[in-house]
Amino acid sequence: MKYISDYALSEYNTLGFRSVAQFFAEPQSPEEIEACIQWAKEKQLSVHVLGGGSNVLLAPQVNGLVLKPALNDISFELKGDDVLVTVGAGTDWHELVRWTVERGWSGIESMALIPGSVGAAPVQNIGAYGTELKDVFYRLTAFDTQQNSWVSFTKEACNFAYRDSRFKQEKGRFIIAEVVLKLSRTATVNVKYDALTGYFSGLGIDKPSLVQVFDGVCAVRRAKLPDPSELANAGSFFKNPVISADHYQQILEHWPTLVGYPEPDGRVKVAAGWLIDKCQWKGYRQGPVGVYEKQALVLVHYGDGTRDQLLALASDIKESIHSAFGIDLEIEPQLFPR
Numbered sequence: 523m524k525y526i527s528d529y530a531l532s533e534y535n536t537l538g539f540r541s542v543a544q545f546f547a548e549p550q551s552p553e554e555i556e557a558c559i560q561w562a563k564e565k566q567l568s569v570h571v572l573g574g575g576s577n578v579l580l581a582p583q584v585n586g587l588v589l590k591p592a593l594n595d596i597s598f599e600l601k602g603d604d605v606l607v608t609v610g611a612g613t614d615w616h617e618l619v620r621w622t623v624e625r626g627w628s629g630i631e632s633m634a635l636i637p638g639s640v641g642a643a644p645v646q647n648i649g650a651y652g653t654e655l656k657d658v659f660y661r662l663t664a665f666d667t668q669q670n671s672w673v674s675f676t677k678e679a680c681n682f683a684y685r686d687s688r689f690k691q692e693k694g695r696f697i698i699a700e701v702v703l704k705l706s707r708t709a710t711v712n713v714k715y716d717a718l719t720g721y722f723s724g725l726g727i728d729k730p731s732l733v734q735v736f737d738g739v740c741a742v743r744r745a746k747l748p749d750p751s752e753l754a755n756a757g758s759f760f761k762n763p764v765i766s767a768d769h770y771q772q773i774l775e776h777w778p779t780l781v782g783y784p785e786p787d788g789r790v791k792v793a794a795g796w797l798i799d800k801c802q803w804k805g806y807r808q809g810p811v812g813v814y815e816k817q818a819l820v821l822v823h824y825g826d827g828t829r830d831q832l833l834a835l836a837s838d839i840k841e842s843i844h845s846a847f848g849i850d851l852e853i854e855p856q857l858f859p860r
């Protein structure tokens with residue numbers, strides 16, 4: 523294993539902040555992950571797991587060992603109409619989606635173009651256009667740094683929820699090495715989300731094929747979200763808040779156009795981007811950081827800024843949403859180190 527000191531993390535950080543890791547390693551196998559943990563333990567260093575850096579707020583200096591899993595194997599097992607796909611944590615998520623669509627396997631096509639690694643996907647139960655990772659999740663294998671042993675997680679053990687999981691709740695404890703997804707070889711593709719159905723009806727397509735859904739998702743996302751290689755960002759900066767039905771009714775009295783999505787527990791999910799937009803933040807710039815002009819949910823970094831400057835802007839936005847709607851927004855990207 524190669525442990526590199528004073529390693530610049532700019533390449534692994536879609537927000538483009540300058541950040542240096544005290545030590546950096548890319549284990550390529552479960553054995554190498556264990557070796558990294560052992561090495562850090564002997565040197566009394568903390569360990570921080572990084573994927574593609576598309577959902578983290580990096581500090582200028584990260585002390586300890588930054589471990590970036592580089593396990594990239596993909597294998598599969600046919601099971602009747604289904605297929606179990608086993609994927610190494612370092613695999614690029616979007617490339618996995620493309621690979622499955624090319625084989626005619628459905629289940630993750632709506633999550634095309636989500637940046638990042640397969641290993642990070644269960645951490646926040648990634649989701650887009652009505653599908654979440656939990657819908658296709660079968661099993662994962664992770665190293666438990668507290669018990670110093672490998673653990674296999676079923677779906678139930680992962681505590682998946684909206685942009686949440688056990689791996690986020692017990693941050694830093696588990697290093698995910700491999701994820702198994704259950705995809706379908708025969709299911710008809712189901713487009714559930716307004717933005718997508720609108721896109722296809724605009725093209726005169728009634729029942730899009732798997733490949734058309736993949737291409738459509740990519741087209742819709744490209745039109746809506748800034749490409750981090752052109753304008754640094756971490757995607758949605760705030761989670762969509764879930765509020766009580768009473769609270770939703772109260773807001774509707776003043777803001778009748780607020781759309782609410784009912785949750786199974788009777789509460790209502792509302793769009794954070796809509797709230798931020800209504801408070802006039804869209805396109806606002808505060809020095810090197812700002813709010814994306816086409817989508818208020820995305821905060822952007824124009825260059826030479828720091829995460830503290832971005833967090834200061836986020837805090838101002840949170841305050842204004844609280845005073846206008848009585849809603850407390852929660853930041854989605856993770857502080858790194860925690």
Ligand SMILES: Cc1cc2nc3c(=O)[nH]c(=O)nc-3n(C[C@H](O)[C@H](O)[C@H](O)COP(=O)(O)OP(=O)(O)OC[C@H]3O[C@@H](n4cnc5c(N)ncnc54)[C@H](O)[C@@H]3O)c2cc1C
Pocket residue numbers: 536570571572573574575576577578591611636637638639640641642643645646647648649650689696697698699747748749750755756757758856
């Ligand atoms: C333009 C853009 C669009 C986006 N759109 C979406 C979207 O539609 N839906 C969505 O859900 N997200 C979206 N995101 C957020 C992001 O892409 C996902 O959260 C993605 O899963 C992060 O992957 P990553 O490899 O970059 O993780 P990182 O940012 O590197 O890490 C995220 C967290 O996961 C932990 N982690 C990473 N790898 C592992 C591992 N192997 N084991 C244990 N912990 C690990 C890290 O410690 C950190 O806490 C978007 C981001 C961008 C920039």
